[in-house]
Amino acid sequence: MSGPEIPKAPIAEGLRAPDPEVRWRVAAVLADIPGEESERLLIGLLADPDYRVREKSVTVLARRFTPGVASACAAALADDGNAGHRAAGLALLTRAGDRGIRVLVDALGHPSPDVRLAAAASLPAAEGGTAVVGSLEEALRREADPNVRAAILLALGRSGRREALVSLLAALEEGSLWIQTHALEALGEVGDTELLPRLLPLLDRPPLRRAALRAVGRVGAPAAAEPLALRAAAGQTDADLLAALRRSLDAAPPETGDRVRELWPEAGTVLASILADADTGYGIRCDAAHLLALLDVPGAALEIVRSGRSPEEFRALASLRGQRFREGLHAVLQEEDPEPSLALVERARSTGETAFLAPLLVHPSPGVKVAVLAALPPGTAPLTDLIDILAEDEEETALPAALALATAAAEAPADRSRAPYRALLDRASGPDGPGRVASLVSLGRLPADEDVVGALRNALRADDPAVRRAALHAAGTGGGLTEAEVLSCLDDPDALVRAAALRALARLAESGRPLASGWREVLTHLADETAVAAAAGEAVIALGGEERAELAIDLLAQGDAIRHAALEEIARVRDRAAADAVAHAVRHEDAETARAVLDALIVASPEVADAATVDALSDHRPEVRAAAADLVARRGTPSSFDGPVSEALARALAAERDPAALLALLAATAVAGGEASLDPLTDVLARERVAPDAAVAAAALAGRYPAAARRRWTSAPARAERRWARALSAVRKGEREPGAGPS
Structure with a gap:
């Protein structure tokens, strides 16, 4: 057996404990113990009755996905008697990348239809590539169960690949209504704009109309706007058609909106009546509000402000064209509700028109005034x-x-x-x-x-x-x-005043002003109330001088508030030795401590910061991974785009499932991503909805690796293909990101 000897008695007692909190702690302990024995115990916890314990085991095993773990997941899929066990196995497989995908693909041939259904429903999106498409098509050909066939069709759609279109279109032509509906959903998932000629005629087939409209909307192609507008002009203004029209116009240039308004001259009246009807459903009201703005209907701003009832409806103001901005200002000033004004502020921020927001300073809402003051140049x-x-x-x-x-x-x-x-x-x-x-x-x-x-x-x-x-x-x-005046406030009866005095002392020390006080004078305040103790930790580091690194290590043993404040001060005083000294705490059990360490590493030695960043990018906690990605972005262009940090960044991007951490990783990829990030970024670009950060990252990588980016463009799923095309076009036009290498 590999790995260190595990103290069996305490572990065994913990695994049998009736309290799930105890079992969770055992899983946390096993996370730091390598070897087959700890792996076996963690596998056992996949079947724990408490979901928190199962989730902890999944998180740990995802970082050590061995053949034994893969076999255990396959067994979990077949556990008909324990839904939690099966769900844990599926969750682990979806986090395990290619190795997990292989297990799920193999499970498509399992004798149990429930297992086949679960495997098909859990196969990830674009990560599997063309090989998975082939396996899914083979499974579809031999599958008889209609529910499993439907799940396989949806999995083909999630692949996002054009290679799946043959099977999906065949199912659309030959299948039952159940299969046809799922084939349409999958076609919408693929998002290929060339599908429109096949999808639009289906709007005349009542049983398929709703599914076809949803597919057209998910494709989100400007070319669909005019055919949909003609149907709206003929009276088809149901929720599904308006939703598809909105998605098509979201991706269209303003001229398309002008053409739609010509084809549907009653658009303003119809949409305004929908928005004004209090009994209308939430979704269609939101779409009507956005269409009023996208179509540049005269008086759209006033209609949205007057009839809108939710923040999402008011966000339609963000789609107002430039010449309608002042119309929007006039409209929101007539309403006490802050939401329309806040939506207009958001629009001004996105378009760089914040200088025109000053009239909103007379709005009665304090929240609006604050937002305007923050936005004004x-x-x-x-x-x-x-x-x-x-x-x-x-x-x-x-x-x-x-x-x-x-x-x-x-x-x-x-x-x-x-x-x-x-x-x-x-x-x-x-x-x-x-x-x-x-x-x-x-x-x-x-x-x-x-x-x-x-x-x-x-x-x-x-x-x-x-x-x-x-x-x-x-x-x-x-x-x-004076220093004496600040020190006199350390005896103030109010704890927050004492804390403010300690922080003022720290700021004075940071400024380089000669001080008579040293860190020993504030040491006693570490035992004060929490707020004061935290400020004292900050002041100790600020006043630490040549002893700062040793003091930083000592303060790691203090309570959370002191530890966090001390770590945050390291970056402010820019002490490299202190930052290097605390780098090992990047794996601290307290996530906030790990985050504070990463913040401090901005001033650490490059080799120390690199090692800690690589470690943190694989941490099981999303907030720590996000902080590590933020550090990568803050450090700027690396000395090498194929170094350990860039490689770790690519691995993290490929595995990330947390939305906030993914945004941070995309921002870091734009700054420091290497060629290894091209494939995981392609998987992100293949999704139906992606953040603007993904486009920025794509432009940066296309600038650094134009030939490699073109290869991804030619073989990428449909949505990713379009987004890579835009990135490559931006590079050709000279809109390259900072840090772009030679072409």
């Missing part, structure tokens, strides 16, 4: 509006307004900067409240002249602890208080 907010918002003394809006005033004071010419400066200073010296707190915080961004220093010192004597905290925050940001 620096210095463009009207001074009178900012002063009015600050005077409202609303906790939600005071700080954004005060920060905008500080920006105006710092950037405006000298003869115009006095007004925002005086507004901040007057409010910082005024009565306690959110406005005073916000003004004091913002003064930290301005030079600490005599008036600013006076305002901060007066604030330290305020009755409101929030005001005292704000003064300390400003002092840490821009100075203005």
Whole structure:
């Protein structure tokens, strides 16, 4: 038996414990023990009665998928008496890449139709390539069970490959209504625009019309818009047709919308009536709202704002064309509901038109004001509006307004900067409240002249602890208080004020200002309340000097709050030795600690950061993998695109199933992805819906490896083929991403 000896008694007792939490902990312990014995025990936990224990075992075994694990999964598929066991086996196989796919393909020949059905339903999307398509087609030819045949058709659709079209179209022509409906769903999954001539005629066959419309919508081809518009003009304005029309227009240029409006002249009236009908279903209302905007119907913004009832309906405002933007501004200002205004802010952010949002600062919703202040370019907010918002003394809006005033004071010419400066200073010296707190915080961004220093010192004597905290925050940001004044606040009766003083001390140390205090002076505060203790951990690192690396290791043994704060401070003081010293904690059992370590590694030695990043990219926790990907992106272009980090990035991209972690990996791939990332990125591009980050990554890889990207383009599934084509076109036009290598 390979691997270290396992202490059998405690493990065995834990596996038999009635408490699932105990069994979960045993699985966590076994995760760190290599060898066949720990593998056998983890395989046993795949049949545990508690889903959390099964999930933990699946997560661990996915990282050590041996032939023994594959055999255990095959056995789990055939366990008719334990649905949880079967589900765990399926989950493990879907996470195991090509090795798991092979087991699932073999299971298509199992004697039990339930096993064949489960295997077909679990086969992943495009990852299997043409070989899996061939196996599925062979299974389809010999399969007699209609439910299994339907599942195989859907699996062929998930492959996204044109090679599957022959079998799918044959099923569409020869099968029963059950098989035809599933064949249409699979054809929509493939998403090949060349299918439209085969799909559109089926709209005249009532039994297949709904499935055909859904397939047309999933293809999402602009070419479908005009045929669908003609049907809408003839009175076919049901939910399925409008949904398909919307999907077609989403991918179309504005001219297509203009042509649809000509073919369907009553579109505005019909869509507005659907949107205004309170008894209409949610889905068709959303589609009607989006179609009003996509078709550039006059008065669309007002109709959407007046009749919309949900955030998704209001998001249609994001599709308004440029000339309708001011119409949208006028419309949302007539409604107290913040959702339409927030949708318009989102649209302005995406189109770069945020400078025109200033009129929304008079909206009654604090949330809208905050969103607008965050979106407006620096210095463009009207001074009178900012002063009015600050005077409202609303906790939600005071700080954004005060920060905008500080920006105006710092950037405006000298003869115009006095007004925002005086507004901040007057409010910082005024009565306690959110406005005073916000003004004091913002003064930290301005030079600490005599008036600013006076305002901060007066604030330290305020009755409101929030005001005292704000003064300390400003002092840490821009100075203005002496070290002694900051230290005197360590005896404040309010714990959060003491924490603010410690953080101010840390900021002063980071600035390089000579301080009489050392880390020993703040050590006692590690035993204070949680917020104070965390700030003390931060200050210890900031004041640590040459002892910082040793102190960082010591603080790893402290509680979560102290440990996290100390690790986060390492990056701020840019101490390479300290970052190197804590790199081993990237596998810490606390995910937040692992994330904080990865943040600190931005200043670590390249070789240390590389090793820890490779380790973290294979971590079983998605938040840790996401943090590792963020680190890759922040470190910038690597010295080599075929180094260990780029290779690990490709493996992580191929295996990722968590949406948030996938977004982070795509962003990292754009910066540091090597040739090994081309295949897993192709699998991502083959999906029906992908984030814009995938297109950015594709353009970057196409710039680095144009010949290899062209090869993927010629052999990719239909959706991925179109997306690779756009990426290659962008490269030819010179729109290459930073870090692109030679062609």
